[in-house]
Amino acid sequence: xLSGKEAKKRMEEDALLRKYGMGLLKSQLLNLGVIFLLAVxxxxxxxxxxxxxxxxxxxxxxxxxxGKNERTCFWLSSLIMAVSVIAMIWLENRIEANPxxxxxxxxxxxxxGIFICAMAPVEAPKKPLDALEKKVYRRxxxxxxxxxxxxxxxxxxxxxxxxxxxxxxxxxxxxSMGCAKLLQNTHCPQ
Numbered sequence: 001x002l003s004g005k006e007a008k009k010r011m012e013e014d015a016l017l018r019k020y021g022m023g024l025l026k027s028q029l030l031n032l033g034v035i036f037l038l039a040v041x042x043x044x045x046x047x048x049x050x051x052x053x054x055x056x057x058x059x060x061x062x063x064x065x066x067g068k069n070e071r072t073c074f075w076l077s078s079l080i081m082a083v084s085v086i087a088m089i090w091l092e093n094r095i096e097a098n099p100x101x102x103x104x105x106x107x108x109x110x111x112x113g114i115f116i117c118a119m120a121p122v123e124a125p126k127k128p129l130d131a132l133e134k135k136v137y138r139r140x141x142x143x144x145x146x147x148x149x150x151x152x153x154x155x156x157x158x159x160x161x162x163x164x165x166x167x168x169x170x171x172x173x174x175x176s177m178g179c180a181k182l183l184q185n186t187h188c189p190q
Contacts, residue, residue: 027070034078038085047088050155050165054148055172061141063122064176065183080172087168092161102156105167109156112170113149117142119177122184145170 039048067073094101121137123129129137148166155163 023070027074030074031077034081038081042085042089044085044088046162047092047165048085050162051084051088051169054152054166055169058116058141058144058148058169059173059176061137061144062116062120062173062177063124063137063180064173065180066124066126084168084172087171088161088164091164091168095161095164099160102160102163105156105164106153109149109152109167109170112167112174113145115174116145116170116177119174119181120145122177122180124180 035048035052039045042048065076067076091101091105095105120141121129121134123134148170152163152166152170155166157163
């Protein structure tokens with residue numbers, strides 16, 4: 001049986017945990033809402049269904065820039081998603097106009113992959129990684145990246161524009177990782 005102080009402390013901890021969980025749920029629902037809205041507006045359902053899991057699964061292990069707070073993170077994520085959809089549409093139009101663009105995209109995919117491999121993992125200031133975590137995250141990032149690169153190249157050469165979704169995801173991750181590394185090296189808080 002808990003004493004009065006212990007029970008009060010446990011209730012406060014539970015309330016904080018519920019508040020954190022509700023904030024996380026709200027954030028995830030808002031992000032999903034933005035993704036859904038962009039899919040409806042752009043009518044690029046398949047591309048977005050390729051981009052989002054590719055982005056999330058690689059970003060989880062590769063790391064990259066993180067906003068200072070939840071609001072900054074939401075707006076930055078929304079902006080990145082919108083710009084990514086525009087980039088996918090633009091690339092699909094380029095591929096339709098000139099199929100040789102697929103080769104250029106495949107080369108770009110390799111360049112982005114090299115950058116990601118060279119930098120992974122990029123840790124967040126609020127979640128530093130120990131030596132073992134860095135090793136594990138690096139291996140996982142490289143494995144996920146390798147699988148996704150094969151899928152991206154197959155889609156590019158077999159289907160065309162749809163494969164650009166994964167290329168755009170990798171480009172965004174490489175840029176995010178570069179920005180985070182740059183800020184770490186200049187000792188600016190993220």
